[in-house]
Amino acid sequence: MREQNELYIDGAWRVPIQPSVLELNHPATGEPTGRVTLGGEADVDAAVTAAERAFISYSRTTPRERIALLERVLTEFDDRFEDLVQAVTEEVGAPLPLVRGAHLPTARVQIATAIEILKTYEFTETRGETTIRKEALGVAGLITPWNFPVLQPVGKTVSALAAGCTVVLKPAELTPSSAVILAEIMDAAGVPAGVFNLVTGRGSVAGSALSAHPGVGTVSFTGSVATATQVAIAAAPTVKRVTSELGGKSPHILLPDADFAVAVETAKSWLLATTGQLCSAPSRTLVPRDRVEEFLSVLVPAVEALRVGDPRAEETFMGPLISAEQWDIVQGYIRRGLDEGARLETGGLGKPAGLEAGHFARPTVFSDVDNAMTIAQEEIFGPVMSVIAYDTVEEAIAIANDTPYGLAAYVTSGDLEAANAVAERIRAGYVLINDTDFDWTAPWGGYKRSGNGREFGAAGLGEYLETKVIRG
Numbered sequence: 286m287r288e289q290n291e292l293y294i295d296g297a298w299r300v301p302i303q304p305s306v307l308e309l310n311h312p313a314t315g316e317p318t319g320r321v322t323l324g325g326e327a328d329v330d331a332a333v334t335a336a337e338r339a340f341i342s343y344s345r346t347t348p349r350e351r352i353a354l355l356e357r358v359l360t361e362f363d364d365r366f367e368d369l370v371q372a373v374t375e376e377v378g379a380p381l382p383l384v385r386g387a388h389l390p391t392a393r394v395q396i397a398t399a400i401e402i403l404k405t406y407e408f409t410e411t412r413g414e415t416t417i418r419k420e421a422l423g424v425a426g427l428i429t430p431w432n433f434p435v436l437q438p439v440g441k442t443v444s445a446l447a448a449g450c451t452v453v454l455k456p457a458e459l460t461p462s463s464a465v466i467l468a469e470i471m472d473a474a475g476v477p478a479g480v481f482n483l484v485t486g487r488g489s490v491a492g493s494a495l496s497a498h499p500g501v502g503t504v505s506f507t508g509s510v511a512t513a514t515q516v517a518i519a520a521a522p523t524v525k526r527v528t529s530e531l532g533g534k535s536p537h538i539l540l541p542d543a544d545f546a547v548a549v550e551t552a553k554s555w556l557l558a559t560t561g562q563l564c565s566a567p568s569r570t571l572v573p574r575d576r577v578e579e580f581l582s583v584l585v586p587a588v589e590a591l592r593v594g595d596p597r598a599e600e601t602f603m604g605p606l607i608s609a610e611q612w613d614i615v616q617g618y619i620r621r622g623l624d625e626g627a628r629l630e631t632g633g634l635g636k637p638a639g640l641e642a643g644h645f646a647r648p649t650v651f652s653d654v655d656n657a658m659t660i661a662q663e664e665i666f667g668p669v670m671s672v673i674a675y676d677t678v679e680e681a682i683a684i685a686n687d688t689p690y691g692l693a694a695y696v697t698s699g700d701l702e703a704a705n706a707v708a709e710r711i712r713a714g715y716v717l718i719n720d721t722d723f724d725w726t727a728p729w730g731g732y733k734r735s736g737n738g739r740e741f742g743a744a745g746l747g748e749y750l751e752t753k754v755i756r757g
């Protein structure tokens with residue numbers, strides 16, 4: 286059982302000013318796993334005050350000093366790798382191979398990349414008598430979701446620290462343990478007091494207070510569109526910068542010559558392995574009308590062969606959803622798909638046999654989906670795929686773009702030139718062709734309601750900088 290009774294503020298662990306507690310449960314069994322304390326408005330204020338104080342000296346450190354700091358953070362991260370693996374599996378219910386192979390390496394690469402970028406980053410440009418300086422923006426308020434609870438906090442934190450900003454992190458309620466380990470890593474690495482602060486707490490209380498706080502210079506938010514709107518409203522009176530990384534309804538276009546074995550791998554890697562709980566999940570699959578039945582004959586057996594089960598078992602491919610609430614949401618969408626006339630190919634309502642205790646959903650495929658249906662328009666955040674038929678590539682591109690979102694997209698084709706031509710016309714921040722992996726150091730972010738701003742790598746660092754001109 287994990288007992289977390291303290292927040293990390295100004296270089297020390299402290300009990301909240303008005304403590305309250307949240308019980309945590311294992312997504313695979315529903316059994317209690319621990320308790321975490323919830324910070325309130327006064328704790329956020331203490332953390333921001335500490336971060337403002339620390340900013341005075343930390344923002345004046347040299348890139349070389351920040352490289353040395355991040356190198357120590359990387360060493361400590363590697364030392365705590367296995368602790369983080371256990372925490373993420375327990376909190377999210379993500380299978381161990383996914384945590385070891387994706388959750389943690391994608392976070393680690395953020396630290397290593399920040400170090401490399403700092404070695405050559407041009408913070409100053411001189412043009413005759415004009416000097417253009419990129420300076421640390423101020424205190425960064427970081428608000429993160431539960432689905433990738435190491436990548437999001439680490440990615441934001443190292444970009445902010447590399448820029449010379451100080452940080453107050455408010456992680457998701459359901460995933461405090463990995464954030465607590467991150468604070469322990471920062472402490473062990475000798476990050477100066479006040480430079481990194483952690484306030485676990487409810488979004489509506491601690492997250493809201495952080496968004497509104499006048500001492501915060503920028504809020505970097507990852508989560509849902511509904512919450513992003515609240516954050517932006519709370520931040521507006523102080524005119525602080527807000528960057529948002531939000532949800533998606535990412536299309537996967539199978540061009541007429543697509544190899545379906547490759548397409549199925551894309552669905553497994555980016556939709557099903559995470560139980561659909563990935564912002565960039567390819568949840569709409571666009572298939573040439575005359576090849577839909579052939580595609581389903583390859584897809585459905587592959588989906589039915591997936592091992593759904595306890596995330597702690599090494600052979601498990603797909604774990605549970607994170608919570609009973611998330612399970613109810615996913616069931617609601619499956620019911621909606623049935624009610625609106627989509628054809629259920631596999632999966633459906635209820636839990637897989639033998640997995641009744643946890644928040645397990647059945648991997649589900651719908652065909653005969655019209656892009657106007659709710660299951661094709663709204664982010665489900667569950668293992669539910671909509672197969673949508675198209676007649677021409679022009680129509681496929683139009684369907685792909687016919688959503689309020691624009692985070693990611695996928696194209697499968699034997700003809701790379703054709704795939705690239707389609708990729709250029711999709712309004713999304715990231716397009717993957719032929720089941721390749723994401724480059725997690727490239728700019729990450731969305732078009733339209735999938736957010737604004739970019740994170741990771743040099744683009745991420747740039748979000749924490751302000752521009753100043755000195756002339757004379």
Ligand code: NAD
Pocket residue numbers: 428429430431432433455456457458486487488489490491492493496507508509510511512513515516530531532533563564565664666692730731735736
């Ligand atoms: P959420 O919006 O419910 O919560 C995100 C964070 O906001 C949490 O820390 C929460 O406590 C906090 N919060 C809640 N109410 C708040 C308020 N009023 N003010 C300030 N903060 C508040 O999202 P979630 O359910 O944790 O995560 C799932 C969502 O995140 C999905 O929509 C997913 O697509 C999105 N996501 C996007 C990316 C990306 O990079 N684009 C990555 C991961 C997840």
